[in-house]
Amino acid sequence: MMITATIITLNEAQNIRDCILSVQQVCDEVIVVDSLSSDNTVDIARSLGATVYQQEYLGDGPQKAFGVTYAKNSWILSIDADERLEEDAVSAIRNLDLDNSRCDGYSFKRRNYVGQHWIRAAGFYPDRVVRLYHKDRAGYLPKKAHSSVAGDNLCQLNAHIEHFTYENYTHWVERINALSSRDAWAMYQRGVKVHRYTPFLHATAGLIRKLVFKGGIFQGLDGLTVAITTAFHGYMKYIKLLEIHQSSKTEKE
Known part of the structure; x- marks a missing residue:
């Protein structure tokens, strides 16, 4: 599919491989924006075919927007290194007619984990997040902390992203x-x-x-x-x- 995945990283060697393999199920381009990692995050990303740009951290929103400027596609799948597409998300994205979509972006339900324990209490689920969006009609707010995608017409998908938030x-x-x-x-x-x-x-x-x-x-x-x-x-x-x-x-x- 004509979708560019963008991933921001800092010392994500233990996560980046599975993240890239996850998005490659629906994306024909993967861009990693690395904040000068000291581990082998960059080497792993490049070995899997991702294009890597190294950029000192600009803040959450600006850093995520940075990679979009290099994207060849109009549709962007912005995902964190510790996130994975579940099977229903892969299927939902593949079934979208993005060329004729009236939506500026799509949100997913997110499962947040501590280790292998899924935390769903007190608002931790469904924890909807917009991850797929059209770069000309939506984008990350220029907030340096806890930024999110803003757009006029954001739609919801009944599909999931796994978020391995905390190791323990x-x-x-x-x-x-x-x-x-x-x-x-x-x-x-x-x-x-x-x-x-x-x-x-x-x-x-x-x-x-x-x-x-x-x-x-x-x-x-x-x-x-x-x-x-x-x-x-x-x-x-x-x-x-x-x-x-x-x-x-x-x-x-």
Whole structure:
């Protein structure tokens, strides 16, 4: 099919092979945008026929948009290195008449895993994400953290993507630490202000949202885990933002 897959990477040697093999079931071109990996991510990608561009990380949205500028096709399948197309997604994409499609893009249901454990509680499923889109009619927002595809007419497919989000619970906590730092810097660059009570308020709001409004309180250990990690993530990114503001103020003085 005339679809270009775009994948952004940083030290994804353990994931990139399966990711590329997955998208090659429906794509005739694979572009990898690598953020200067220190492992053999690039070698593996090239050995599988992918075209690799190395680009220092620009932020989530800009980095994902970077590869699109080199795509030969109009339709883009943007997928993360730790994601895979399930069989129903491959079948759904193959059955699309993209040349005559009125949709600007298509979303998929995403299954998020910790190791081999599928987490479906407190909003972790169906976790819809737009992954297939027409580059002239839709695209990633220029957000440096947690960007998403925007378009006027986005359609839903009843098909799945597997997301091997975390290797284990230790990895989950490590990712929260890394992502909260990235989020804090992105907010600081946008001029987001923070008060000393803000971390607590956002953590509490996240906990209530996941436990009550997303039903986590009724979904056992997984529901509680999602609620607590969401609250922790919210607390850490705002406490780190407060730290950045305080450090910046000290330097100016």
